[in-house]
Amino acid sequence: MALEIVTVPCLKDNYAYLVKGPDGVAVIDAPEAAPLIAALDERGWTPGVIMLTHHHWDHVEGIPGLKERWPDLVIMGPKAEEAKLPPVDMVLENGFEGGTDEGLCRVIPVPGHTLGHVAYHYPKAGAVFTADSLMALGCGRVFEGTPEMMYESLMRLAALPPETMVYSGHEYTTSNAKFALTIEPGNTALKLRVDEISRARADGHPTAQVPLSLELATNPFLRASDPGVKAALGMETASDVAVFTEIRARKDRF
Known part of the structure; x- marks a missing residue:
């Protein structure tokens, strides 16, 4: 049974996801209850679990409303953030895996944005839910971790199959x-992608769901090791982590 994945816009610019597979329906992050309830009701789906990526309010605020509607919902979250999360029924260790067939899910540690941030990887389905670690053409701000920690997390995700x-x-x-264009103005793949993003957003379509291969070709935070990127920054002999740190600092000021 192939996974059905539904993107649910929440709040001002958040996304949550519904994942329906052989083991039932999971909600990945819960920024806001109403849109998630509407999306679930529209499909006649009953969620079994909410899987949290990290503790920030805009990823957990919808939990009370969802629990009110479905009292048996099981709340899962990273063990490293248990003290900061709303009450959870099951804490997930890094590397934990569960589920069957296309629903097999593995917990990948991606600290940096927060110290206990995790991503959820469905290897057989070719999907990874990254929340505020790897983002489309970007990455999350380094609030709790270090640039070195964030870069290592991004490289862990970058090593997944490119079709993910x-x-x-x-x-x-x-x-x-x-x-990204300020870092690589001559990147042809990036320029094409920027045009596609403009058209998609003009039509009201989301753009934060893309193949990893496209991120590898266009996301400057994944390209700190590229000689062209290093040359553009005047950092030809710098380490990859130093280049990433500079790119993140520039984005923070952008």
Whole structure:
């Protein structure tokens, strides 16, 4: 049974996801209850679990409303953030896996944005839910971790099969695209992608769900090791982490 994945816009620019597979329906992050309830009701789906990526309010605020509607919902979240999360029924260790067939899911540690942030990888389905770690043409701000930690997390995700679909947590792509062009204005793949993003957003379509291969070709935060990127920054002999740190600092000021 192939996974059915539904993107649910929430709040101002958040995304949550519904994942229906052989083991039932999972909600990945819960920024806001009403749109999630509407999306579930529209399909006649009953969620069994909410899987949280990290503790920030805009990824957990919808939990009370969802629990009110479905009292038996099981809340799962990273063990490293248990003290900061709303009450959870099951804590997930890094590397934990569960589910069957296309629904097999593995917990990947991606600290940096927060210290206990995780991503959820469905290897047999070719999908990874990255929230505020790897984002479309960007990455999350380094709030709790270090640049070294964030870069290592991104490289962990970059090592997944290139055909993996990346589902991130915010519609920041237009701003991220403008910034990416300041790093690689001559990147043909990036320029084509920027045009596609403009058309998609004009039509009201989300743009934060893309193949990893496209991120590898266009996302400056995944390209810190590229000689052309290093040359553009005047950092030809710098380490990859140093280049990433500079790119992140520039984005913070952008």
